[in-house]
Amino acid sequence: MEIVVSNKTSRPLYEQISTQVRAQIMSGELKAGDPLPSIRSLARSLQISVLTVQKAYDLLQTDGFIETTAGKGCFVSAQNQDFYLEEQQKKIEEHFTEAIEIARTSGISLDKMLNLLTLLYEED
Structure with missing residues (x-):
């Protein structure tokens, strides 16, 4: 999964992340059951705050794109x-x-x- 964020756009970073993940799910690049990177690892690779990635993942979960399993991580939802x-x-x-x-x-x-x-x- 490749995510690219930019500080030069007016869109918040968490929106950039959630939009790109949604696009990858809709295109079939990410399939139901596929794991997403952990919040910490994605934050580290993008060099942004863990809270920003958490907000993006929360938004994706609220919209039904991902499911979170305690202790196992976040996965692409089957009904998205x-x-x-x-x-x-x-x-x-x-x-x-x-x-x-x-x-x-x-x-x-x-x-x-x-x-x-x-x-x-x-x-x-």
Whole structure:
């Protein structure tokens, strides 16, 4: 598992860690049951506070991505992918609803919206 953090971004370090772990889980790079590095070892390798890694792991556990077993460590949860995809879909629906309201009040047609969505989605 490779994690890279930067102090040059406005995102907190714990968010950078949790986002990268989530991405690795969603991509299949980390699979259900895979162990995560211990909090101390990850903090040492990233040269950051143990509390920062603990906060990232707490967030991942709260969101259902990892499970912690006392004395054994943290492991990728088996039920994370469906939960995560559902949450992401809800966020997308909220953004689409807002965009549709703006388009309707601005007189932008559905065809133009579809073209814009396609263009943005396929953009590198």
